[in-house]
Amino acid sequence: MTITRRDLIKSGLAAGTVLSIPSMLRAQSSPVAARTVRMAMSDLTVVDPILSISDITYIHAWSVYDTLFAFDSKLVPQPQMVGKWGVSEDKKTYTFELRDGLQFNDGSPVTAADCVASIRRWWQVDGGGKLIKERTSDIATTGDKTFKIVLKKPLGLLLDYLAGGINFLAVMREKDASRPATEQVTSNIGSGPFTFNEALARPGASFTYDRNEKYVPRQEPSDGHAGGKVVKVDRVVWQNIADEQTALAALQAGEIDFVQAPSADLYGTIKSDPNLELQLLDKGGDDLYLRMNFLQPPFNNVKARQAMLHLIDQEAFLRVISPDPNYGRRLISIFGDSSPYSNDENTGWYKKGGDPQRAKQLLQEAGYAGEKLYLFQITDWPVASNAALALADVLRKIGVNVVLGPMSFSEFSTARANKGPVENGGWSMFISDWPDNGFGNPIGCSVLHANGEDAFYGWPKNDEYEALRAKWADVATLEERQALARKMQGIWWDFVGCIMLGKVLAPVARSKALTGLIEGPNTRFPIWNMEKA
Numbered sequence: 001m002t003i004t005r006r007d008l009i010k011s012g013l014a015a016g017t018v019l020s021i022p023s024m025l026r027a028q029s030s031p032v033a034a035r036t037v038r039m040a041m042s043d044l045t046v047v048d049p050i051l052s053i054s055d056i057t058y059i060h061a062w063s064v065y066d067t068l069f070a071f072d073s074k075l076v077p078q079p080q081m082v083g084k085w086g087v088s089e090d091k092k093t094y095t096f097e098l099r100d101g102l103q104f105n106d107g108s109p110v111t112a113a114d115c116v117a118s119i120r121r122w123w124q125v126d127g128g129g130k131l132i133k134e135r136t137s138d139i140a141t142t143g144d145k146t147f148k149i150v151l152k153k154p155l156g157l158l159l160d161y162l163a164g165g166i167n168f169l170a171v172m173r174e175k176d177a178s179r180p181a182t183e184q185v186t187s188n189i190g191s192g193p194f195t196f197n198e199a200l201a202r203p204g205a206s207f208t209y210d211r212n213e214k215y216v217p218r219q220e221p222s223d224g225h226a227g228g229k230v231v232k233v234d235r236v237v238w239q240n241i242a243d244e245q246t247a248l249a250a251l252q253a254g255e256i257d258f259v260q261a262p263s264a265d266l267y268g269t270i271k272s273d274p275n276l277e278l279q280l281l282d283k284g285g286d287d288l289y290l291r292m293n294f295l296q297p298p299f300n301n302v303k304a305r306q307a308m309l310h311l312i313d314q315e316a317f318l319r320v321i322s323p324d325p326n327y328g329r330r331l332i333s334i335f336g337d338s339s340p341y342s343n344d345e346n347t348g349w350y351k352k353g354g355d356p357q358r359a360k361q362l363l364q365e366a367g368y369a370g371e372k373l374y375l376f377q378i379t380d381w382p383v384a385s386n387a388a389l390a391l392a393d394v395l396r397k398i399g400v401n402v403v404l405g406p407m408s409f410s411e412f413s414t415a416r417a418n419k420g421p422v423e424n425g426g427w428s429m430f431i432s433d434w435p436d437n438g439f440g441n442p443i444g445c446s447v448l449h450a451n452g453e454d455a456f457y458g459w460p461k462n463d464e465y466e467a468l469r470a471k472w473a474d475v476a477t478l479e480e481r482q483a484l485a486r487k488m489q490g491i492w493w494d495f496v497g498c499i500m501l502g503k504v505l506a507p508v509a510r511s512k513a514l515t516g517l518i519e520g521p522n523t524r525f526p527i528w529n530m531e532k533a
Contacts (some may be wrong), residue, residue, distance in 0.1 A: 021201050035234040037532055039258040043240040044207055047498040048184040049168035050125055058168055058524040063209050065170035065190035069163035073224035077163035091154035098145040101216035105195045109406050112147040117177035122179040127444035128161030131473055157473055165442045185419055193229040193528045209236045222529050224520055229397040232531040241411045251509060259509040264324050270509045278507040282435040284338040284521040285505040287331055289319055289498045291458040292424035295423050298368040311394060313354035318502045320390045321383045338521055339440025341485035346493040356452035360398040370401050374422045376430040377406045384431045387501060416457045436503060437521040442469050450497050460497040
């Protein structure tokens with residue numbers, strides 16, 4: 001099966017692997033086949049959601065751990081482990097009380113101290129968490145099941161950040177959450193709806209999850225990622241099947257029930273099989289973007305960046321990155337198209353087919369005179385690799401001396417940190433992606449930061465834009481944030497912090513006997529609620 005870029009560990013944070021997992025539990029006797037779901041999934045290499053934001057790590061964390069809050073299908077944060085919560089009149093003190101029945105699968109009760117330690121570890125790495133940390137004057141337990149967060153100034157989005165950060169806020173045992181955020185937690189002891197079967201773990205081959213008999217679901221119906229997390233099977237087995245054809249053959253033969261990421265050239269075969277179905281669990285999709293190096297010529301000149309904006313023909317790129325028109329579409333908003341902040345401000349540059357002549361003119365005005373430009377080509381991520389080839393082709397057609405740098409994603413993760421010129425191992429451009437719904441959160445989405453050398457790779461800088469972004473957390477209403485989003489986008493498309501290449505939607509393949517999979521706004525789908533006929 002195809003390994004997606006995020007499953008290759010998006011930020012190069014694969015510090016430690018599941019190879020270090022200790023064997024703690026005895027293998028359970030195998031449940032009957034009808035109560036076991038077998039899924040072809042990408043390989044799980046990092047089990048700690050603080051160290052990796054890969055899809056597979058996120059899905060693992062959702063299975064093993066529980067969360068304080070979770071988003072419902074309308075993206076409204078709802079209590080999950082929290083039974084009651086309140087906020088003071090001045091909006092600075094939040095109090096939380098855990099619901100009854102929470103316990104880790106080692107038998108110990110979940111306490112407020114576990115929650116506080118987990119928040120403290122999480123807020124070291126997550127964008128929204130860092131803002132909470134910055135605003136917090138005190139976070140402390142007030143009882144075995146109660147704790148408080150006292151803010152220096154109000155933060156209206158606090159529950160949103162607790163419910164769904166870029167990094168997963170997994171509530172761990174205090175002794176695990178007290179480890180540094182740079183060290184992987186490998187115990188896999190959580191209070192979620194599944195237990196991780198350590199005895200059956202086969203790194204590189206398969207991982208097994210058993211229904212957590214001690215888990216007490218909420219009483220509300222399942223709604224998005226909120227509500228009752230009801231497990232309707234006894235066991236879920238993730239199998240790493242590297243070859244896509246082999247995975248499909250296993251699905252057709254009934255040896256497995258699910259394939260996480262079938263390639264587009266297999267869609268027709270899947271659709272024609274009366275026992276199989278393509279299902280789009282990820283309603284938001286992923287947005288492919290082009291990042292330029294603001295620190296080095298020619299892209300330290302705004303006209304060179306604007307040239308690329310006019311050069312890109314999104315329809316042509318979509319034919320390369322998502323050839324099935326049902327699973328790809330153009331994108332002109334920096335806030336994606338699945339968030340309430342998506343808008344069309346300052347998008348007059350968009351032109352079907354692009355404008356190569358305008359791009360060539362702007363490059364000349366920027367002073368470009370044929371110098372070598374270096375474009376990363378991530379060879380073990382086919383979508384990005386093909387997009388890089390397509391971009392190199394259109395650049396050469398307007399006279400740009402572009403050189404491709406083929407390398408693996410792990411090599412790219414290190415090489416992109418070089419801020420020097422091309423002749424000293426630096427770079428000019430790279431192509432990557434981000435979940436569409438993530439673009440609706442300019443605090444957590446590092447691609448949307450423009451604070452210079454402190455920003456995400458490419459290091460865009462625009463003080464006017466950053467002044468607006470700083471207001472995001474303090475805007476009181478949805479309507480005010482929508483107005484702020486329009487202003488931010490208006491500035492962004494002038495200084496061109498990055499360029500959208502299009503949105504890709506990726507369906508899963510499943511047996512029609514497997515039902516109840518939860519659809520949502522991103523690729524990180526939970527595995528509770530599934531049932532097998």
